Amino acid sequence: MLNPIWLKTFATVAACHSFTEAGRQLDLTQSSVSEHIRRLEQSVGRRLFVRDTHSLAMTPDGEAMLAHASVILQALARAESQFRAPRLKGRVRLGSSDDVALGPLPTVLAAFRDAHPDVELEITIGMTGKLYELLDAGSIDLLVGKRRLGDRRGVPLFTGRLEWLARAGTLVDLSQPLPLILVAEPSVTRAVVLDALAEAGFSWQLVCTSSSHSGCIAAARGGLGITVRPQYLAARGLTPPLNAASLPTLPSVEFIALAAKRLSRPAGTLLQLLHDSDLRGSWIGE
Incomplete structure (x- = not known):
């Protein structure tokens, strides 16, 4: 022994x-x-x-x-x-963008729950832009999502480059406006994509708008048009268009954890766990 x-x-x-x-x-x-x-x-x-x-x-x-x-x-x-240490008690109101929630977040939440079983988790899934509004209104304690353009608050977690995705075998007709499938406002992803298209001089047409990334993926699987997703977060049934190299190069987006000004001890503990975790991992999201 x-x-x-x-x-x-x-x-x-x-x-x-x-x-x-x-x-x-x-x-x-x-x-x-x-x-x-x-x-x-x-x-x-x-x-x-x-x-x-x-x-x-x-x-x-x-x-x-x-x-x-x-x-x-x-x-x-x-x-x-x-x-x-004294057992943590209380409640944490966490907001997460759906792309993170479909990917690495469950692993972090499981680790937090195992370590602190007396803490109640209240999770809100939504577009990052909406989560910013909820945080500023005091309705949630933490958010995990993309950094909003022009906003420098938050703890950086990781960075992911956006890529074009469509149903397998799609060849985009570049003589026509790009058929876009994007999430609804307010959306960090939407703003980044439209800014990139405007800078590159591409015309576009919104053929489908969804309240979630999952809805965009479903529409793209149906062949309605092209959508975007961070490269680290693959989507089953979708691949880059055959002529993706001819489309505008999309920038990277930064994923952050952002906390309310006054943070409870349970919320601060979860924030530290998020910061210490490798949220990129090797998983594949839906």
Whole structure:
């Protein structure tokens, strides 16, 4: 059995290359340090250190044990920290754009729920532009979505380049206005796409407007026209048009977490979790 006390002593000796210094740091006698190492070596049946009166070095087995010890001690520290802290209670009102909600958000919410089961989550899914309005009105505590044009608030999470998508095999007729499928106002994506088309001098026609990205994907699957989605968020049944290289290059959009001015402890904890998580991941959204 790998006693965590022995592992801590072993890791300290490995870090300072001295039984004496390890004893000083751990407030142990040198004989206690030696006993911890002896019992750990006995437990695993391997020599972990080669030592004489002048030097101390780890064996290959010692190097391997150090890697395991680091993981075990870090896990123990996290567990102790969680259970020493008072359990979080309260409610978090989170707003999320539907593209994030269909992709990486459930994983983050599951981790938050596992760590803080007494916190109630109230989730609002909508266009980022609408979520900004709800946040400014005090109706939600946090939002996760695209950064609004000209707005510098928020904690950056990741960046994704927009790409054109259509039903597989689509060849866009460039002699005609581009048949666009876009989300309704207020929408960060819509504003970015229309600005890019205007700058490139392309004419366009809105053939379908939806209140959600899911609706846009459904319309594009039906062959109504072309839509856009961040590249990291694939959409089943859709691919870039065959002549996508002839279409205007779309810019990247920045995804952020934005919090209310006064944030409760549960909401602040979720904000930190969002910031620490890799929301890009390797998932494929609907």
